[in-house]
Amino acid sequence: MKSKLKRYAMGEFSAVKHGFPFLGEFFASSGRYIVLTPGNFFEKGGFKRTPGKEKYYTSDFPSEYLCTPGDLMIAMTEQAEGLLGSTAIIPEGGIYLHNQRIGLITWDDTIVDKLYLYYLFMTRSVRKQIRDTASGTKVKHTSPERIYDVIVFIPDRDVQKRAASLLWSIDSKIELNNRIIAELEEMAKTIYDYWFVQFDFPDKNGKPYRSSGGEMVWNEKLKRKIPKGWESCPIGELLAKVSVTTKIQSVGYQMCGSIPVIDQSANFIAGYTDIPESVLHFTKGAVIFGDHTRIVKYVGFDFARGADGTQVLISNNACMPELLLYYSILKIDLSNYGYARHFKFLKETEIVVPNEGTAVSFEKVVTSLHEMITKKIFENIELVGIRDWLLPMLMNGQVTVE
Incomplete structure (x- = not known):
């Protein structure tokens, strides 16, 4: 049954407060307080944790910019496609700082419910109005005043x-x-x-190998001792050649289909395709490496490859099955290498190879x-x-x- 709707401008029942200009010189890789960025928002809406990529703040700041649980925030800058106008609810207090590129939304509770307002910003109509009035060419920006002019119809x-x-x-x-x-x-x-x-690892008696006195030998390439009978090898020598070169262009992605399309985005599954398996198809059991993003994923199902530079890694060695390869790659630090070097450096990296x-x-x-x-x-x-x-x-x- 359809309910009656009433027309409002967003400014009639909500307000948006700009964040604090936290100084980059006090950003750190660890600390107590995390500075919110557009990266903490999913494009469709929702709070995204970014383990390992947080920006911590180590200086003083006004206490009013420390977020509390349940705060409703909005991304005012389009750091990624579709992000402008995305909302998120702060999951916990005493940790996140209200940054200047983020807006804090307050609302008239007699007119609109908080969660309804949260989902209202996910609708196509609201996002389109925000985007159509945004400033900037390469990077879009909105403002509280532009958001206030957005027209909505609510029950x-x-x-x-x-x-x-x-x-x-x-x-x-x-x-x-x-x-x-x-x-x-x-x-x-x-x-x-x-x-x-x-x-x-369990030895032949089921006991922990090293702690139980298992023999260790020095490996010159790894500069450490490894179990006797184990070896080391550059990752590139452990990889099978991926013969399928055809890739699905982003215009070929669909919301549904028979085969998931995998790319190097944080979302992992970028879409679906109905292209026949004989044309483009990888069987389950492969490691996905994003040459630009350094995102590494294990794919345990059949998939197609997106056309964005994603590398598909399949092992050629029984001593290095794909899951072991995946967790070995996760231990490698690629942060100090430029985009052009990521995959090259990965292939050159020496790792331990068990029996x-x-x-x-x-x-x-x-x-x-x-x-x-x-x-x-x-x-x-x-x-x-x-x-x-x-x-x-x-x-x-x-x-x-x-």
Whole structure:
């Protein structure tokens, strides 16, 4: 049943406050307070954590610019395509700082529900109005005044709350799945460190190898001791040649299709294609390396490759199965190398290569974790599809939640 809608300008029920101009000279790679950036927003909306890429602030600042849990923020600068006008809700207090490129939204609670307002900024109409009035050529910017002029049509507040609650429950499930994925990957990383950094993999008696007195020998190339019988090798010598050169151009991406298209974006699955498998297809079990972004992912399902410089890495050695290759690459620091050098340096990097028995055992243990990860990835794809299908109908009152 369609509900009645009332016309408003955003400025009639909301306000946007600019952030504080934090000084770059006090940014650091560690600390207590994290400066919010547009990178903390997903393009469609939602808060994005950026582990390892945070900008910490080490100087004094006005206390009013320390975010509290539940603060509704908006990206005022389009750092990435589609980001302008994206909103996010601060998940925890005492950590994040309200930066000048970010707006803090306040609202009249008698007119609009907070979560409804959060989802309102995800609608195509609102985003288009913000983008159409933005300034700048290469990088788009908006302002509180331009946001106030955005026209919206909203239903009664009780209808708002029911609609927003349904969308939030879907997003909460997506976030839970993301946390599960992160925890499963962390478990796999811990196993890798235990086996291939500390060298306490199970020996033939099931005891930790090094701690139980397993023989270690010096490896000149790695400049460290490794288990007897193990070797080292440059990554490039462990890679099979990928013969398929055809790539899916971004214009060929779809919202649905038979084959996921993988590229080096943070979103990992960029779209889908229905191009026949005989034309472009990789079977599951490959490592994806973004030559420009340095993003590394393991793909445990069939996929097609996007045309953005993404490298597909497949092992040619039984002692280095793809999952072991993936976690070995995660340990390599590529931060000091320019874009043109990333993949070249990666291939030149010497890594430890275990015996086949240990490699196979690791693959079996970690594969079970990645099967659960893959299940959660595709569950989230379905949930995102449901949410994106429902959102416009719920926000324009075409569908209501009883």
